[in-house]
């Protein structure tokens with residue numbers, strides 16, 4: 001693949017992610033798996049696609065200061081400018097003149113001579129004058145929003161909840177690439193055995209403190225390893241591993257996972273139960289239920305019964321007090337996973353949060369009667385938002401006096417996390433900047 005073809009592919013991927021609301025990680029993975037991209041170019045392709053999405057608002061701020069606001073740009077022209085400026089400003093692998101020449105070539109082929117000279121003019125101007133200084137933006141929230149490419153409403157919302165410094169740190173951390181962590185399937189391999197095998201294959205790895213099944217990968221592509229392809233390990237963020245760790249399951253228990261797809265946590269729970277007992281795993285979408293079945297089959301776990309049912313209607317499926325443990329890993333705004341799925345920050349609206357908080361509470365209330373007395377219920381989300389997290393927990397407690405937060409939850413947390421800044425009476429909010437994880441919330445209720 002020539003440099004020109006590589007840049008054209010990057011542009012196509014970016015347009016696809018933008019137009020179809022596609023998840024960047026899925027779109028990139030499928031392109032890399034297609035075999036069309038030369039392995040030596042994989043790093044640059046991934047970096048430019050992610051980086052351009054991560055920095056979209058910053059890049060648009062730069063473009064706006066060089067382009068007349070009345071000029072209407074085609075989507076592809078704007079995206080071509082964004083990806084070119086991203087490389088010129090934030091990467092130093094390719095010289096500016098080569099980036100500009102290739103952008104002009106693409107513009108010539110996709111548009112006409114006029115488009116090419118417009119693209120050339122904007123990029124040469126930026127090369128000559130440099131990008132505008134964001135320090136001149138007086139309003140602090142607006143400045144963080146532009147500098148870290150987060151929508152202003154989100155910066156204001158986080159600032160109100162966690163303060164300006166924490167918000168700034170969180171927004172900056174969200175610009176970093178996501179670290180990969182994996183979980184071993186302990187019925188097939190021990191963590192030590194997996195670590196030894198990975199080290200021998202040249203991976204740089206560390207033990208996770210979140211789970212005795214967890215391994216952090218500092219270097220190496222796990223998707224290409226036999227351990228992954230043969231179902232000895234699965235990819236899971238360390239924060240998500242806490243759910244099964246804190247659920248305290250035992251062999252032969254009866255467990256409900258109300259929002260289960262694609263099956264990351266439910267398979268971990270099945271491993272903890274040593275593939276004995278029964279887990280009922282639900283998800284709203286039939287298509288996604290297939291993903292749970294596939295993950296369970298890959299990991300050779302047979303106790304998971306997956307079915308498409310709206311979790312708000314589970315009282316029609318099961319009798320009261322029939323489960324020892326319940327997990328509600330609720331649909332949420334996903335604002336904790338912006339490192340890996342940066343496009344989420346542009347698609348989410350503040351009004352989505354009200355709607356999601358209602359669904360989260362409805363699901364909790366629907367499954368609450370199904371839990372046995374003294375049973376444990378974990379509520380978790382992959383978001384950083386006080387309304388969806390502590391807010392939903394407190395509303396649930398107000399309306400369900402037979403439930404309380406299980407105080408042992410805080411004692412049982414891994415020692416490295418016990419004094420985490422995100423601990424409140426309602427549970428544990430993990431921030432992306434604190435423990436090398438996604439932003440994640442979890443808490444444990446006990447039924448009295």
Ligand SMILES: C[S@@+](CC[C@H](N)C(=O)[O-])C[C@H]1O[C@@H](n2cnc3c(N)ncnc32)[C@H](O)[C@@H]1O
Pocket residue numbers: 240258259260261262263264265266282283284285288309310311312329330331332382
């Ligand atoms: C955070 S994800 C769950 C991730 C999963 N627990 C895992 O570890 O792989 C939330 C899931 O809830 C599902 N969902 C959304 N609304 C639902 C509902 N009313 N009932 C059941 N599942 C729902 C979504 O389809 C999505 O797969």
